Amino acid sequence: MLSASNLNELLNLRSPVSGIVSLYLPADTRRAYVRTFSNLLRLRCLEEPTFSAVAEDLRLLDEFVGRDFKPAGWRGLAVFSAKRLGLWRVCPLLEPVRAALRVAPQPFIAPLLSIADQYQRFGVVLADDQRARFLEVFMGQIREFEDLVMEAPRLESAQGRAVAQRLDGLVRNHAFARIVIGACPSTAIRLSAHLRTELQQSLIFDENLSPKNSAIAVLSRIQACESEARKVRETVLAHRLVDLALANGPAVLGLERTLRALRQGAVRLLLVRDGFAKMGHLCPRCGELSLAFSRCPACGNATQALFDVVEEMIQRALDGHCEVLRLLNPTPLDNMGHIGAELSGNIVAAPASQPAPQREG
Ligand SMILES: [Zn+2]
Incomplete structure (x- = not known):
């Protein structure tokens, strides 16, 4: 991990x-x-x-x-x-x-x-009257802190405090963004009462998890919740992008306009549908990307066919320190060209030579 x-x-x-x-x-x-x-x-x-x-x-x-x-x-x-x-x-x-x-x-x-950046680092404590186990989940992997297992924690009073202290140490060492407490409601409440306020604000209670679960079961449970959250986040960002672009705000939709914004260094956040690919052209002399030109629009040199211009655009966005989010789920962008970008600063999208993609259905 x-x-x-x-x-x-x-x-x-x-x-x-x-x-x-x-x-x-x-x-x-x-x-x-x-x-x-x-x-x-x-x-x-x-x-x-x-x-x-x-x-x-x-x-x-x-x-x-x-x-x-x-x-x-x-x-x-x-x-x-x-x-x-x-x-x-x-x-x-x-x-x-x-x-x-x-x-x-x-x-x-x-x-x-x-x-x-699209994934949160989870600290997990699984507790009941007999045991407390500690794990970490990040980017589809899980590891258990086996040397930290506590037997017979009896979460009332001193033992509950001991579990909370151990968790606190882990959070400080491993930069967990969220903490999952897998325990029955009464155990979870008793344990969380011993945690400092800041940790209490990052808690997620899951009564379906307990120390009896395998690490793989814990991982798939947390991944399922995470992918639901991802779905919501993607929808929110795609809606925001489409609304901004349709209101002539600092955003562009569709491959051609997005490519132009990227070329101008104006992209702040690039959204692209997972699996979206298009053939394009690359100028071997100056590196200019284009969609349909056999001659480079920048220097006039003959271009080479490029198997997937979208992956090349993602790479250039990353090289230019833009944020890139691959949309793994259906969003409104699927009807608006599959790709788009929020622009930085006050740059307003110049009119494209072809009409903007229209919203379908
Ligand atoms: Zn060129």
Whole structure:
């Protein structure tokens, strides 16, 4: 699991001399990512002289991707490696990512952060009269703090306070955003009475959970609640975007307008429907993206066909520090071009050369 301290380490790590390898792959159970990785490796090794300095990291990655990674249940994979620094961090992902292999003085974490930002870190305490167990859930993974299990906690008085203190220590060390108390209502109330006020405000009571549940059962229960919350959040953000755009506010809808806003560096938040893909064009000379031009609209050079311009746009948005949300559920944006963006500052969308997508139905 990617712990809060793992994430901090990645944020602060620098290796100016030897470089840090960052790998992203879309995951699939047919294991097409293995071939994607070897193609990427061959291509980048030819292009980049820096790759020879990290040959051992690349060998380890090759071994992991081809042999050790189990893709079931995952849609993406991020791995960071710097053997000289003792860094080896594997992050399976619940959302797809564009394949990328980079060697740089710092890890390339924008795609990872963009996904991680959509998930809350849960601390879980499961308690009854006999036991209290402590767990952590984040981005589709769960771990149990087995050395912290308390037997016969008797949640009244001193023992209840002891459980609360243990939980408090965990919250401080692991940066939990929410705390789930899995216990019957009377036990949950007695336990929460011992918690400091700030923690009481981040509590979620779940009487369907108890110390008898397996970690996997706890994970799937919390994931189900989280994906319901995600659905609501996506709907709210998509509605806000569509309303803003239709009121001529700082927002754009549809591929062409969104691409133009991205090119102008005006995007603050990019919303894109999961699975939405479109062919496009890329200028090999200046890097300009376009939808339908065989000549680059910026420099006039002949363009190359691009298999999926949407993934390239997501990548550029991340590189430009925009927030990106992949819409995993149906939203009003499905009838409005599948992609759109809220714009930063007071930039107002220029009129597009083609009419804006109309709301269907
Ligand atoms: Zn060009």
